[in-house]
Amino acid sequence: MLAFLKNHPFAVEAFFESSLVLTYALPVSVLEPLIPPQLELDIFQDQWAFIAIAIVKTRNLRPKGFPAFMGNDFVLTGYRVFVRYTNSVGKRLRGLYILKSETDSKKMEFFGNLFTHYSYTTTDISITGEDDMVTVRSVASGLNITVDTGAEAALPAGSPFADWKEARRFAGPLPFTFTCNEHSGEVLIIEGVRENWMPVPVSVLHSEAGFLNTPALQGALLANAFIIRQIPYYWKKGKMDLWKR
Template identity: 35%
Template sequence: MSLFGALSRHPLPVLAHFDHSLVVTFGLPPEQVRPLLPAGLDLEIYRSPEGDRFALVAVAAVSLRQLRLPYLPRLLGLRTIMTGYRIFARYQTPGGRILRGLRHLRNDADNALLTRTGNLLTDFDHQRIHAWTEQTDGQVRFVAHSADGTADVDIVADLAEPEPHQDAVFETPDDARRYAGPRGYTFSPGGDGGIVVVRTYRSDWEPRQVAVDVRRASFFQHGPFAGTKPILASAYYMSDLNYGWHRGRLRPARAG
């Protein structure tokens, strides 16, 4: 194995503090999403009572600070705004346990150092963006501009909306929480036919479903999603929490 291959397996634990975190999930036909997963991962599929089947793809937007290795002081941590695109997926361990997590397709940040180190230490395709957040009474807005326009974001979360449930995909809010709520694992190809599994952890874990106005999410207009028609399924917001990633662990691509 090459040194680069070993480094790209998320070899270091990382800590950060999230000021704002918004994850907006969309439903798409499974056949349009399944080819984007590497061997060893299965799609998370939601089946409605009417028999409709949806794969789930999320746009995440995070304003964070103190991003650092655990043994470094907070003052040396990075401050940035990140956006990212994830597929809800499942991995079966050799012992038969099902891990429910996310396959990262792309991560963008407005910090050049973070994009360079992110591409060295993971395969998450980090790219540079220009981004900012706006917070007003009862609302948080994330805006991101990519260099080529393929990953622009403009999403407003209405934190005061009393009935934020989106009913176009999920039958109930409980269904939304079960299928599109925050996940504890991320997955990526291991380079040797395996899957790199990274476990996450966090403090003050109180995600809440919110209403959103998706003014722009251009990622779904380009590349493998060009021509698709994503359906807004749910949105979860969190604030003021500590978040961390353990070192990645290479696991076999298929059970047994």
């Protein structure tokens, strides 16, 4: 029963006030050990794989179809690897594999871990804005990020992308999220649906992320950064697929 509950048994909707995403490039050999065998990395130029930090300010998050007043407002942080999965009928899907999830709410931690496999923990994260500046801070998670959303943004120094058009492919949202059972070979697929997803490049003035301070992930190159504002979003009920080895 508990296992079934964790498999996204119903659709969920929310309004995204903002979604700030910083994407980092690492050699394929660094990220390959972090994903299960059912998945493969989404690779750029035969050498780069990507890990992203997404900080999302949600409003009225609730089961789809419930009235908005029954929802709750949360900040959600996800650490995700860009991956591909070939399903049981041979269709290749681009999506995300979640390494870790955080929230500013014990309530979200409880229900998030009841209905997903995303391993939520509660942290002291906050998002503040003044003029065109957006700042994300968390002492517990080692997050200290400041971006300028108003200036014409250049790609971060050292980015493997030649321009924003090339980077746009990795600016999401990748429609699918995958959770894998390595023993049974089953893959849980959750599809996200959105409207008017227009990522705006931002200039990163400062970025610290404790998650990237592990020995394996040190040296990650900031590849792109963007923000999306004021969009409705929902996640469909999870679907189980049996991986063909």
